[in-house]
Amino acid sequence: MELRFPADFLWGAATASYQVEGAVTEDGRGPSIWDTFCRIPGKVYGGESGAVACDQYHRYREDIRLMKEAGIQAYRFSIAWPRIYPEGKGPINQKGIDHYRNLIEALHEAGIEPVVTLYHWDLPQALQDQGGWENREIAYAFARYAQTCYEAFGDRVSKWITLNEPFCSAYLGYAYGVHAPGIADIHAAARAVHHLNLAHGLAVQAFRNSGKKGEIGITWNLVIPRPATRRPEDLKAVERVIDRDNRVFTGPVCGKGYPEAYLASRGIRMPVEAGDMDIISTPIDFAGLNYYSEGAVRWNEHAPDSVEMVPSWEPVTDMGWPIVPRGFIRYLRWLRDETGGIPLYVTENGCAVQDRPVVDAAGHERVHDTERIAYLRSHFKALQEALEEGIPVKGYFLWSLIDNFEWAYGYSKRFGIIYCDYATLKRIPKDSYYFYRDLIAGYAE
Structure with a gap:
C-alpha cells in the first residue's frame, strides 16, 4: 500500500533542549533540575548527563542542513527555561534570547518552520529550591517566562506548545521519583499536576493577550491500555488508568474538570483556588499526542490502584515497549473525542x-x-487510516531527529534517525533518515 497524505500535511522532527543542546554552563545558562538529578548516584544510567549531549547548541546549523536535505518541513524543539531566566525569574539572560533567535532565523533560512515547546522538563534549579511544581508561584513564573518568549520570538514563531508530557513532570518526577526532581509522594504529585495545569492555562492566556499571531496548544503522552479480557472489572481497570494518567490533565484543559470520583477514591485533593479551572480551560488551538506503545491491563485488588499491567504478545523496541500500530489509531480517536475535534498533531512517535x-x-x-523503518512504516499506515477515518491530524513530528540523552536511561537508548557518535559528535544519517525523506517526498510504501 502506498503511503499517501494530504499535500498540506506538516512533516517534522522533534528534540528537547536538555537532551540535545549540551553547553549547560555556557552563555549564562543557569542550572536545571536535570543537571542536579544527574549528579545523584544511581539515578541515571552510567552516571551520565546532558552536559554535552549532541552539542546542538554549537552544531545546530549542521543539524538544520541535514533536516533540509531530508525535506523536513518543521522542527519541534524546546527552549531551555534556564537559558532565558537563569534563576527562573528575575533578570533575563540576553545571550539565551540571542541563541534561540539565531536558531529560529537559521530554520527560516532553510525553509523549516520552528515549532516551540516552552517546557520540556528542564525547570531552573532555583525554582525547585522554592518548591518546584509543588509551589503555586512557579505557575506564575512560567507565565512570565512564556510571555518573554512570545515577545522575543513571536514575530518568527507561529506554533507554540506550553508543556511537554505533564504526566512525566508530575508523576515520574514527584510520584515515582525516577525523573527529576526525584520525589516519591502521591500528594506532592497531585500538587504538581494542578500547578502544571495552571501554568499551561496562564501561558495560553499570556499568548492571547500578547497580540502575537499563531497557534498554541499542549502535548500529552496518553496512557490508554486495552483491557486484558471482556470482563467488566478489566474494563474498570482501563477507566481507572485513564482517570489517573490522562483525565487529570486533559479534563481540566478541555473544560471537563478533574475526575473527582477517582481522586476521592485515593484521598487526593487538588489545591484548586477560585478561578483556576477557568484559567486552565482557556481554549487551545490544537492538542499534541506523543505515542510510542499500548499495553494491556487487568483488575487486581492487590495491585496499586487495583490495576495490573499484563504481558503482551507483540515484539518490543529496545525500550521494552510493545509495538502496537493499532493502538496509535485508538489513542488518536480518544484524543479527538476528548478534545472535541480540534486539530491534532502527532508531536512524538x-x-x-x-x-x-x-x-x-x-x-x-x-x-x-x-x-526502526518497520516500526515507522506500520505507524504511518495507521496514521493514514486515521486520516481516512476523518481524525483531524494536521502534522507529524518524528522522535527523534538525532540520538540523544534519554533521561534516566542516559545514552543507552537511541531514538534518532541520525546517529550521533558521542565520542566525536559526528552525525551519520541512518537508513530511517532516507526512508523518512522518501515518505515526505511522496515515494514511500
Missing part, C-alpha cells in the same frame, strides 16, 4: 533500536536500522 554504524563497500559509514 518513534522507537529505540540498538543501532551500530558499519562501513559499506564504498567506504561510507551507514546505519541499517531496519527495525
Whole structure:
C-alpha cells in the first residue's frame, strides 16, 4: 500500500533542549533540575548527563542542513527555561534570547518552520529550591517566562506548545521519583499536576493577550491500555488508568474538570483556588499526542490502584515497549473525542533500536536500522487510516531527529534517525533518515 497524505500535511522532527543542546554552563545558562538529578548516584544510567549531549547548541546549523536535505518541513524543539531566566525569574539572560533567535532565523533560512515547546522538563534549579511544581508561584513564573518568549520570538514563531508530557513532570518526577526532581509522594504529585495545569492555562492566556499571531496548544503522552479480557472489572481497570494518567490533565484543559470520583477514591485533593479551572480551560488551538506503545491491563485488588499491567504478545523496541500500530489509531480517536475535534498533531512517535554504524563497500559509514523503518512504516499506515477515518491530524513530528540523552536511561537508548557518535559528535544519517525523506517526498510504501 502506498503511503499517501494530504499535500498540506506538516512533516517534522522533534528534540528537547536538555537532551540535545549540551553547553549547560555556557552563555549564562543557569542550572536545571536535570543537571542536579544527574549528579545523584544511581539515578541515571552510567552516571551520565546532558552536559554535552549532541552539542546542538554549537552544531545546530549542521543539524538544520541535514533536516533540509531530508525535506523536513518543521522542527519541534524546546527552549531551555534556564537559558532565558537563569534563576527562573528575575533578570533575563540576553545571550539565551540571542541563541534561540539565531536558531529560529537559521530554520527560516532553510525553509523549516520552528515549532516551540516552552517546557520540556528542564525547570531552573532555583525554582525547585522554592518548591518546584509543588509551589503555586512557579505557575506564575512560567507565565512570565512564556510571555518573554512570545515577545522575543513571536514575530518568527507561529506554533507554540506550553508543556511537554505533564504526566512525566508530575508523576515520574514527584510520584515515582525516577525523573527529576526525584520525589516519591502521591500528594506532592497531585500538587504538581494542578500547578502544571495552571501554568499551561496562564501561558495560553499570556499568548492571547500578547497580540502575537499563531497557534498554541499542549502535548500529552496518553496512557490508554486495552483491557486484558471482556470482563467488566478489566474494563474498570482501563477507566481507572485513564482517570489517573490522562483525565487529570486533559479534563481540566478541555473544560471537563478533574475526575473527582477517582481522586476521592485515593484521598487526593487538588489545591484548586477560585478561578483556576477557568484559567486552565482557556481554549487551545490544537492538542499534541506523543505515542510510542499500548499495553494491556487487568483488575487486581492487590495491585496499586487495583490495576495490573499484563504481558503482551507483540515484539518490543529496545525500550521494552510493545509495538502496537493499532493502538496509535485508538489513542488518536480518544484524543479527538476528548478534545472535541480540534486539530491534532502527532508531536512524538518513534522507537529505540540498538543501532551500530558499519562501513559499506564504498567506504561510507551507514546505519541499517531496519527495525526502526518497520516500526515507522506500520505507524504511518495507521496514521493514514486515521486520516481516512476523518481524525483531524494536521502534522507529524518524528522522535527523534538525532540520538540523544534519554533521561534516566542516559545514552543507552537511541531514538534518532541520525546517529550521533558521542565520542566525536559526528552525525551519520541512518537508513530511517532516507526512508523518512522518501515518505515526505511522496515515494514511500
